[in-house]
Amino acid sequence: MVHENKTYIKELDCFKAELSEKDFKAFSSFIYTEFGIKMPAVKRIMLQGRLLKRIRSLNMNSYTEYKDYLFSAEGHKEEIFNFLNVVTTNKTDFFREPVHFDFLNSTVLPNHINGNQSREAFKIWSAGCSSGEELYTISMILNEFKRSNVSFNYSMLGTDISKNVLSKAARGVYPFNKVDIVPLDLKRKYFLKSKDKENPTVKVQSELQRNLNLKFLNLMDSSYSNITEKFDVIFCRNVLIYFDRATQEAVINKLSMHLKVGGFFFIGHSESLTGMDVPLEHIKPTIFRKK
Known part of the structure; x- marks a missing residue:
């Protein structure tokens, strides 16, 4: 230093x-x-x-x-x-704030299977996806769930304002020590280790990228017209902290327009929706559901 x-x-x-x-x-x-x-x-x-x-x-x-x-x-x-x-600051990690992924796996996905008679694809959006660690963590959870629920299908969207980090997310290549936090069985299934001993890296398996779409998006845009889907889950974690209160509320309302009724909204642990006029009800700390 x-x-x-x-x-x-x-x-x-x-x-x-x-x-x-x-x-x-x-x-x-x-x-x-x-x-x-x-x-x-x-x-x-x-x-x-x-x-x-x-x-x-x-x-x-x-x-x-x-x-x-x-x-x-x-x-x-x-x-x-x-x-x-x-x-811009693009700090992110695999399995960051793991309680969200536990809730996704134990509650959100089983609820989707039990209440989805039409077998609609599960749709999830990472708004502010940065270099992709959050997206690929979610993809591991969804792929593991699919292994025991063969009828389950999903699609994922990742958006960010930085084209630089979107390119990194698309490549899916990370320093080897980045995956230290990933459980060993998942690491073996979903990552390929490079042969470069001086600069060891890992690359995500294509299985994690198969249902992934990446797009540029400025959350300050008046509307998100290039996003046409309605999502079951939206992750918008550690993004709101860079905005003032009025901007946070406006962004959340715009994101919520693309969230299905009953869908879940995740924010970072340093963020709060207290006192905001948004169509979300509190379920657990940093976890909300659309009314």
């Missing part, structure tokens, strides 16, 4: 510039307006560090020069997704 800090300071000295308060406010306002993400003053140094490499790769000389380019018609079209990939 000390080495990383020294490297960052050295780069900053060579750059001979810093992110001014004026430019930070301009970036912060843009991030909030375009993506609904809060960027308070305490994150100024973080944003400065994250933008540094991108600016240097474009051979620019200052944050102001980069800002002017980004806000231009040409820059907005060509640079917007690179900018977004730089400023």
